[in-house]
Amino acid sequence: KAGVTQTPRYLIKTRGQQVTLSCSPISGHRSVSWYQQTPGQGLQFLFEYFSETQRNKGNFPGRFSGRQFSNSRSEMNVSTLELGDSALYLCASSLAIGPVYEQYFGPGTRLTVT
Amino acid sequence: AQTVTQSQPEMSVQEAETVTLSCTYDTSENNYYLFWYKQPPSRQMILVIRQEAYKQQNATENRFSVNFQKAAKSFSLKISDSQLGDTAMYFCAFMTTNAGNMLTFGGGTRLMVKP
Numbered sequence: 001k002a003g004v005t006q007t008p009r010y011l012i013k014t015r016g017q018q019v020t021l022s023c024s025p026i027s028g029h030r031s032v033s034w035y036q037q038t039p040g041q042g043l044q045f046l047f048e049y050f051s052e053t054q055r056n057k058g059n060f061p062g063r064f065s066g067r068q069f070s071n072s073r074s075e076m077n078v079s080t081l082e083l084g085d086s087a088l089y090l091c092a093s094s095l096a097i098g099p100v101y102e103q104y105f106g107p108g109t110r111l112t113v114t
Numbered sequence: 115a116q117t118v119t120q121s122q123p124e125m126s127v128q129e130a131e132t133v134t135l136s137c138t139y140d141t142s143e144n145n146y147y148l149f150w151y152k153q154p155p156s157r158q159m160i161l162v163i164r165q166e167a168y169k170q171q172n173a174t175e176n177r178f179s180v181n182f183q184k185a186a187k188s189f190s191l192k193i194s195d196s197q198l199g200d201t202a203m204y205f206c207a208f209m210t211t212n213a214g215n216m217l218t219f220g221g222g223t224r225l226m227v228k229p
Binding site for chain 1: 146147151157158159160161164166205209210211213214215216217218219220221222
């Protein structure tokens with residue numbers, strides 16, 4: 001079974017631009033969560049989707065948004081990029097909601113904002 | 115809100131020896147799970163071990179075991195017979211049973227296993 005895939009793997013953008021990152025969960029998984037990983041702030045929860053509905057949102061500005069499609073694939077969008085948005089963005093998929101369901105992480109998308 | 119603290123930013127251990135990584139957390143919740151995740155260099159994060167808060171017995175997975183002290187809100191990871199492949203960042207994480215799949219992570223401990 002294929003793992004969680006994220007595209008693109010690397011991205012360089014300029015301040016003020018917008019970016020869309022994609023996450024394809026493991027087949028059959030309906031929950032997708034997104035995390036931002038930086039050296040300074042560590043791993044921070046962005047949002048979580050289940051069956052195309054946002055279930056949870058972390059403490060990030062409105063420039064960060066996401067969505068989930070009917071095939072469970074998810075995208076996250078960051079508008080008006082700032083230098084501080086440079087990070088590794090991880091997504092994780094699981095079969096369903098709840099801590100009994102293991103979360104499987106993707107390799108991440110490394111975003112650099114210049 | 116939950117917080118997770120890992121007080122050891124870096125640790126090293128000789129191959130075949132035992133090492134313990136520390137983690138403390140703070141929560142007012144009664145029902146929650148604790149996790150240790152491993153993030154090898156340039157590789158995907160994987161689950162190492164999971165502990166349900168209502169279980170008194172400490173979880174074990176082969177060479178990995180935890181020491182869960184609920185009253186002290188402590189959750190340490192012991193790695194026995196360390197192997198070179200254990201070199202990685204290790205993250206302690208917390209999840210309640212009523213907040214979806216949101217994980218709260220500690221800052222991580224970078225473990226180096228030396229030959």
